[in-house]
Amino acid sequence: MLRKYLATATALVLTMRPTRRADGRLRPAARALVWSAALTAVLVAVVLVSATIGPVSLTLPTVAKAALNAVGVPTSVGVSLGGLSAFGLTLPMPTVKAEYTYLFDFPVDRTGEVIVRRIRLPRIVLGAVVGFALASAGTVMQGFFRNPMADPSIIGVSSGAAVGAVATIALSISGPFGLQLSAFLGAILTAFAVYLIATENGHTPVATLLLAGVAVQTFLGAVTSYLLLHAGEDLEQAIYWMMGNLENAAWDEVAVTVPVAVAGFLVLLAYARDLNVLLLGEEDAHTLGIEVERTKRVLLAVSSVVTAAAVAVAGVIGFVGLVVPHMMRLVVGPDHRVLLPVSAIAGAAFLVATDTVARAGTFPGGTLPVGIVTAALGAPFFLYLLRTREVHSL
Numbered sequence: 001m002l003r004k005y006l007a008t009a010t011a012l013v014l015t016m017r018p019t020r021r022a023d024g025r026l027r028p029a030a031r032a033l034v035w036s037a038a039l040t041a042v043l044v045a046v047v048l049v050s051a052t053i054g055p056v057s058l059t060l061p062t063v064a065k066a067a068l069n070a071v072g073v074p075t076s077v078g079v080s081l082g083g084l085s086a087f088g089l090t091l092p093m094p095t096v097k098a099e100y101t102y103l104f105d106f107p108v109d110r111t112g113e114v115i116v117r118r119i120r121l122p123r124i125v126l127g128a129v130v131g132f133a134l135a136s137a138g139t140v141m142q143g144f145f146r147n148p149m150a151d152p153s154i155i156g157v158s159s160g161a162a163v164g165a166v167a168t169i170a171l172s173i174s175g176p177f178g179l180q181l182s183a184f185l186g187a188i189l190t191a192f193a194v195y196l197i198a199t200e201n202g203h204t205p206v207a208t209l210l211l212a213g214v215a216v217q218t219f220l221g222a223v224t225s226y227l228l229l230h231a232g233e234d235l236e237q238a239i240y241w242m243m244g245n246l247e248n249a250a251w252d253e254v255a256v257t258v259p260v261a262v263a264g265f266l267v268l269l270a271y272a273r274d275l276n277v278l279l280l281g282e283e284d285a286h287t288l289g290i291e292v293e294r295t296k297r298v299l300l301a302v303s304s305v306v307t308a309a310a311v312a313v314a315g316v317i318g319f320v321g322l323v324v325p326h327m328m329r330l331v332v333g334p335d336h337r338v339l340l341p342v343s344a345i346a347g348a349a350f351l352v353a354t355d356t357v358a359r360a361g362t363f364p365g366g367t368l369p370v371g372i373v374t375a376a377l378g379a380p381f382f383l384y385l386l387r388t389r390e391v392h393s394l
Contacts, residue, residue, distance in 0.1 A: 006068040028337040035332055039345040043128065046349045050356040058112050065106035066116035072100035077353045123249040126257065126313060127355045127370070128348040130246070131320055132309040133261040135347020137303040139328075139340050140268050143275045144299050145206055152307040152321040155213035155300070157208025160190025161221035161311040162242055166224050169238045170231040179241075180253065187308030190216060195300060204296060206282075244317035246355055246372025264306035271299055272336040279334070310357055317371045319350070319378025320394045324350055326385055350374075 026034065040358075051063040059090075076099045137152035145154065153159070164186025168179050194216050198209040232237045274295045277285045282292050328343040354373045361368040 005049060008367040031332065032124070032338045032341050035190045035338065035342045036345055039342060039349065043345055043349040043352070046352050046356075047124055047128065050124050050352055051116055051347065053356055053360060054120060055230065056111075056115055058115065062108060063116055065104075065108045065346060066113040067121060068104040069102060069106055070117045070121055071104060072102040075099050075101045076186075085140070085247050113338045122251050122254060123246045123355065123359075124352055126249040126254050127246050127262050127351045129257050129312045130310040131324075131347040131349070131351025132344045133257075133264070133347075134321040134351070136160065136261075136265050136268060136312075136340060136344040137307045138347075139325040139336065139343045140275065140299055140303045140323055141321070143336055144296070144303070145210060146279060147210070148254045148326065149322075151318070151319075152303065153217075153311075153316070155209065155304070156190045156216040156220060157187045157195045157307045158311050158316045159217045159224070161308060162316060163185035163190075163220050163227070165241050165312075166231065166238045167314070169234045169241070170227045180256075183191065184308050184312035187206060187311055188304065190220065191304035191308070192245055193301070195297075202293060204293065204300075206296075209300075241315045243369035244315040244374070245358075245367075245369040246314055247367055247369075249313075257309050257313050260309040261306055262338050264302045265308075265340075267302045268299065268306075269337075269340055271295060272340050275299065275336045276334075313370075315371065317374055319374045319382070320347055320351055323378040323381055 040271040048060055048063055048067070051067065052058045052060060054087045134152050138150070141152055141154055142148060144150070144294040161183040163178055164182035164184070167186075168174075168182040173182065194209065194212045196203065197216070198204050200208075228235060228238055274285075274290050277288055277290050278292070278295065280288075285295075286292050311317075325339065325343045328339055328346050332338045332342050351370070351374070354377060355370045358368040358370040359375045361373075
């Protein structure tokens with residue numbers, strides 16, 4: 001029996017794929033794991049440091065203990081019936097509530113724990129999730145269009161979300177997740193409309209999809225401007241949302257956004273190899289056995305949903321899905337099996353860091369919108385890439 005077991009174990013070891021290639025380089029899975037682990041450590045450090053910064057300074061041990069005390073598992077989920085009010089009508093809207101059991105109970109100063117768990121941590125975690133989603137979608141869109149200028153909103157997703165959000169504000173529509181739900185639906189409907197416009201006889205040319213996205217964005221920009229003219233006293237709120245901000249982040253928004261972002265990322269990661277093959281061109285991809293149109297539909301749909309979820313809770317935040325994939329491509333190369341997870345984690349760390357800068361900068365109306373900071377940092381870096389020609393290498 002022992003000899004048979006040893007023989008089986010030896011056979012398994014001999015058939016295992018080595019972590020290194022013949023040239024000594026790590027295989028894609030191993031490279032993705034190493035880079036992801038390193039960037040996850042960076043993300044954790046950024047989150048902890050970010051939580052110490054604010055009007056009330058906190059120490060790292062206090063933040064770490066309070067953050068661990070916030071880690072919990074859902075023990076029960078209930079559904080209650082709320083209402084969505086619009087035009088004098090109230091429509092039934094289900095609301096999900098969950099109860100949690102917390103895993104840790106470290107002794108922490110009560111004031112510090114309240115600040116971390118109720119004020120800073122929801123904003124930081126939501127920023128990480130939004131950055132994760134935007135960088136994931138941006139990486140896929142750049143590979144999908146084979147265009148380094150592509151970003152998550154290239155087919156009008158952000159413009160559709162802006163129409164939904166501004167319409168909700170201007171028309172005084174209220175209800176649970178009213179603003180977020182309207183922005184999400186606007187984004188999804190826009191992506192679907194662009195796809196239908198660009199598709200003919202079951203075929204969706206990438207160039208036509210790109211041009212249709214530009215045209216729809218322009219039209220929706222006009223619709224948004226018209227709605228802003230009728231926003232009245234809510235004009236400031238609408239403009240502030242369009243700048244991209246995480247100021248009113250709450251755990252409910254985190255709970256809704258995380259499943260969408262993670263599920264979408266896993267689907268995109270499963271198609272990373274197919275995306276690599278698509279970079280060769282659609283004809284070559286078809287020759288190599290890729291179902292081109294089906295793959296394009298999945299990548300486009302999932303990227304749109306992930307982007308819509310991020311924009312719905314944070315507004316229009318630019319340059320995260322454009323610059324972060326470029327930065328990571330320069331470091332790890334164009335293989336999407338490595339680039340996608342690395343860019344996603346780097347996007348989370350990048351947005352948390354930029355939102356920390358936004359929280360530190362204030363103006364008479366409140367804190368600085370994070371979209372301003374990402375644009376201020378991202379645009380010069382992108383111009384640097386443009387000047388050094390690195391922007392052209394996919």
